[in-house]
Amino acid sequence: MKKVSLCLLIGFFFCVGIGSCGTEQEPVDIQAKQPTMKLWYDKPATDWMSFALPIGNGELGAMFFGGVEMEQIQFNEKTFWSGNKTKRGAYQNFGDLYLEFSGHDSYSGYSRELNLDEALGKVTYKMNDVQYTREYFASHPDEVIVVRVSVPEKKQLLNFFVRLADAHEGTTHVAENEIIIKGKSDLVSYEAQVRIINKGGLLTSDKDKEQISVSEAYEAIILLTAGTNYDISSDNYIGESEEQLHDRLSKRIAVAASKSYDELKANHLKDYQPAYDRVKLDLGVGFPSMTTDMLVRSNRDSLYLDMLYFQYGRYLMLASSRGMNLPNNLQGLWNNSNTPPWESDIHTNINIQMNYWPAENTNLSECHVPFLNYIAAEALRENGSFRQVAEKEGLRGWAVHTQSTIFGHTDWNINRPANAWYCTHLWQHYAYTSDIDFLRETAFPVLKSTCEYWFDRLKEGDNGKLVAPDEWSPEQGPWEDGVAYAQQLVWELFDNTLAAAKIIGADASFTTELTEKFEKLDNGLEIGKWGQIKEWKRDSVNLDTLGNRHRHLSQLIALYPGNQISYLRDKTFADAARQTLESRGDDGTGWSRAWKIACWARLFDGDRAYKLLKQALNYTEMTSLSMSSQYGGVYANLLDAHPPFQIDGNFGATAGVAEMLVQSNLGFIYLLPALPSVWPAGSFEGLKAIGNFTLDLTWANGKPVHCTILSGSGNICRIYDPSGQITKVEDCNRNVLTLDKTDEGIVGFPTVKGEAYAVFFDSDR
Numbered sequence: 015m016k017k018v019s020l021c022l023l024i025g026f027f028f029c030v031g032i033g034s035c036g037t038e039q040e041p042v043d044i045q046a047k048q049p050t051m052k053l054w055y056d057k058p059a060t061d062w063m064s065f066a067l068p069i070g071n072g073e074l075g076a077m078f079f080g081g082v083e084m085e086q087i088q089f090n091e092k093t094f095w096s097g098n099k100t101k102r103g104a105y106q107n108f109g110d111l112y113l114e115f116s117g118h119d120s121y122s123g124y125s126r127e128l129n130l131d132e133a134l135g136k137v138t139y140k141m142n143d144v145q146y147t148r149e150y151f152a153s154h155p156d157e158v159i160v161v162r163v164s165v166p167e168k169k170q171l172l173n174f175f176v177r178l179a180d181a182h183e184g185t186t187h188v189a190e191n192e193i194i195i196k197g198k199s200d201l202v203s204y205e206a207q208v209r210i211i212n213k214g215g216l217l218t219s220d221k222d223k224e225q226i227s228v229s230e231a232y233e234a235i236i237l238l239t240a241g242t243n244y245d246i247s248s249d250n251y252i253g254e255s256e257e258q259l260h261d262r263l264s265k266r267i268a269v270a271a272s273k274s275y276d277e278l279k280a281n282h283l284k285d286y287q288p289a290y291d292r293v294k295l296d297l298g299v300g301f302p303s304m305t306t307d308m309l310v311r312s313n314r315d316s317l318y319l320d321m322l323y324f325q326y327g328r329y330l331m332l333a334s335s336r337g338m339n340l341p342n343n344l345q346g347l348w349n350n351s352n353t354p355p356w357e358s359d360i361h362t363n364i365n366i367q368m369n370y371w372p373a374e375n376t377n378l379s380e381c382h383v384p385f386l387n388y389i390a391a392e393a394l395r396e397n398g399s400f401r402q403v404a405e406k407e408g409l410r411g412w413a414v415h416t417q418s419t420i421f422g423h424t425d426w427n428i429n430r431p432a433n434a435w436y437c438t439h440l441w442q443h444y445a446y447t448s449d450i451d452f453l454r455e456t457a458f459p460v461l462k463s464t465c466e467y468w469f470d471r472l473k474e475g476d477n478g479k480l481v482a483p484d485e486w487s488p489e490q491g492p493w494e495d496g497v498a499y500a501q502q503l504v505w506e507l508f509d510n511t512l513a514a515a516k517i518i519g520a521d522a523s524f525t526t527e528l529t530e531k532f533e534k535l536d537n538g539l540e541i542g543k544w545g546q547i548k549e550w551k552r553d554s555v556n557l558d559t560l561g562n563r564h565r566h567l568s569q570l571i572a573l574y575p576g577n578q579i580s581y582l583r584d585k586t587f588a589d590a591a592r593q594t595l596e597s598r599g600d601d602g603t604g605w606s607r608a609w610k611i612a613c614w615a616r617l618f619d620g621d622r623a624y625k626l627l628k629q630a631l632n633y634t635e636m637t638s639l640s641m642s643s644q645y646g647g648v649y650a651n652l653l654d655a656h657p658p659f660q661i662d663g664n665f666g667a668t669a670g671v672a673e674m675l676v677q678s679n680l681g682f683i684y685l686l687p688a689l690p691s692v693w694p695a696g697s698f699e700g701l702k703a704i705g706n707f708t709l710d711l712t713w714a715n716g717k718p719v720h721c722t723i724l725s726g727s728g729n730i731c732r733i734y735d736p737s738g739q740i741t742k743v744e745d746c747n748r749n750v751l752t753l754d755k756t757d758e759g760i761v762g763f764p765t766v767k768g769e770a771y772a773v774f775f776d777s778d779r
């Protein structure tokens with residue numbers, strides 16, 4: 015900090031020349047030249063799942079079709095669920111906003127796009143020589159979805175009807191410039207409001223037809239907002255009365271309506287872009303001339319598609335996980351059914367976790383927080399259902415079943431190890447941010463309570479080690495003691511909690527018990543008959559066979575997202591993990607393919623990880639539910655296909671790409687650990703490493719050339735450099751640092767919080 019001001023005193027130009035300190039100027043300015051990131055099409059969408067395009071502000075989301083005569087904007091809000099504390103229920107479709115442009119049947123030059131750089135949808139076409147333009151965005155600061163329809167030169171040619179359709183049996187109220195729908199589900203009351211602001215022309219409302227017509231305008235702004243009276247902090251999950259909900263939404267839309275379109279858009283960009291722009295990826299190719307559906311359908315080898323799919327995951331994260339303390343669900347935020355597959359729920363045996371795999375390392379830590387706060391709220395809720403699951407078994411702590419809802423309801427097969435898996439997310443947030451207050455206040459109470467659950471639950475197995483009794487390997491095989499899935503997750507829990515206990519200085523009796531139990535714990539790593547990581551303890555389980563292509567990789571938790579298996583730790587287990595992955599095959603449901611990207615990246619096999627990335631980008635039109643491993647992939651709108659649409663595969667693939675570029679899970683940074691041969695040169699900006707380091711890197715011929723590391727917390731920085739490629743590290747004043755090198759090839763240097771360091775490489779080595 016001091017050095018920043020000194021630099022400012024000396025003068026900006028001098029500083030640029032020599033490099034300065036702090037975040038303002040980096041010693042080596044790496045600029046990834048990422049082309050425009052945009053999905054685009056030359057036709058309107060005809061199918062919601064595979065063609066419509068998603069926008070969202072973290073809580074409120076919509077899918078726009080871009081129909082010319084009839085625009086359909088289906089929308090959702092994260093808290094609109096059926097069900098209650100005791101009834102499972104499902105995430106609900108909220109409704110549709112329709113804009114009907116009668117007579118727009120012969121048009122030309124149609125384009126429909128979703129620009130990720132601006133989180134902005136756009137539809138343009140020409141009719142009778144007039145250009146019609148629509149823009150769509152979901153504003154986080156103004157809490158509304160904004161649609162603008164316009165024609166140039168103030169030609170008063172806009173004539174269309176606006177309707178708001180409730181996906182339930184609520185009431186509709188039409189006033190001069192607004193439409194309101196409201197009603198009640200099992201527990202929550204809901205309401206949506208639309209406000210129309212016309213420039214030129216006039217608005218006429220038709221109460222019978224429940225629509226408003228816009229006539230002879232040259233511009234119209236349509237604002238949409240929606241919500242329910244759900245409140246996670248309340249005992250019964252309900253906060254406001256219906257009137258209070260109505261007042262809140264009315265105020266929200268009135269404030270938004272008082273702002274100009276330019277102001278709303280500027281607010282949106284100012285909010286979105288700083289977060290999205292933190293990370294850039296440049297693989298050396300430009301924006302392609304073909305539509306996105308053609309790209310994914312017949313040009314899957316495109317490197318642009320790799321960058322786009324990577325950034326799409328980050329876009330979807332910002333669009334579905336900000337604000338309220340609820341995680342994005344199986345479909346993130348977007349759902350057009352009142353009976354969606356698996357209730358579009360919070361699914362605990364891979365899906366919800368995968369949704370957050372890219373949150374920390376792709377520099378969207380704040381998007382992780384809604385999930386983390388949800389975990390803390392439910393795990394520690396007095397008399398909450400998660401605690402009751404444990405209580406019923408006579409245990410302390412908490413546990414969940416495989417399915418769960420926003421009302422704490424949890425059912426279907428008990429999934430005890432999920433509590434440990436959830437805890438790894440709490441720990442990761444600390445590991446990446448070094449936020450000790452978060453660790454002490456939010457994470458640790460949950461970690462401790464979860465450990466207590468397992469202290470009570472574990473028993474001594476035949477091998478004298480502590481094993482989790484009666485467990486399942488999702489989602490196949492028998493229930494038995496010491497299943498790899500449970501052991502490996504409890505191992506991560508104990509490992510993380512012990513580290514946390516030391517950092518915050520937890521009470522000695524707990525730490526001692528944890529240390530003892532950890533030493534006795536079976537770590538879930540055993541090699542089986544065909545050289546695999548065993549999924550079950552007993553050899554007689556007839557599913558633990560070569561060629562079992564089951565979609566879950568539960569016995570490989572220790573490889574990814576866990577940390578026990580690595581070629582840098584123990585070759586035998588890494589080889590066994592490879593054997594297991596080979597046996598599972600390269601197909602799978604959408605999320606299964608995505609998981610395999612990260613697994614191969616952890617085995618440092620870039621080309622195989624890349625093959626899986628392309629497998630994840632397998633074009634499909636299959637929208638009905640299938641458990642078969644052949645149909646997984648993506649739709650034309652690049653939403654992941656389980657099938658059906660399930661967003662975990664999007665997030666998993668983004669995390670997988672990040673894992674190919676940087677890993678930091680073993681106590682040091684490994685740059686380009688799994689670079690595929692098709693990415694020989696490139697650069698990235700802004701990926702995060704554990705210890706709160708932000709990395710920019712340029713590489714050529716498959717090797718690092720320059721790296722800039724911003725130290726967010728002043729931790730010691732350690733980089734894996736087995737072949738001695740690092741020639742020097744300079745601080746922001748170009749002082750060459752003395753490096754500490756270990757026999758294992760790890761180069762370390764102390765850092766100062768807020769300062770950037772330049773790492774230079776000899777790429778001939």
Ligand code: FUC
Nearest residue numbers: 344356361365489603656
């Ligand atoms: C898990 C998976 C399924 C599906 C479901 C939502 O149970 O095994 O493939 O993704 O979650």
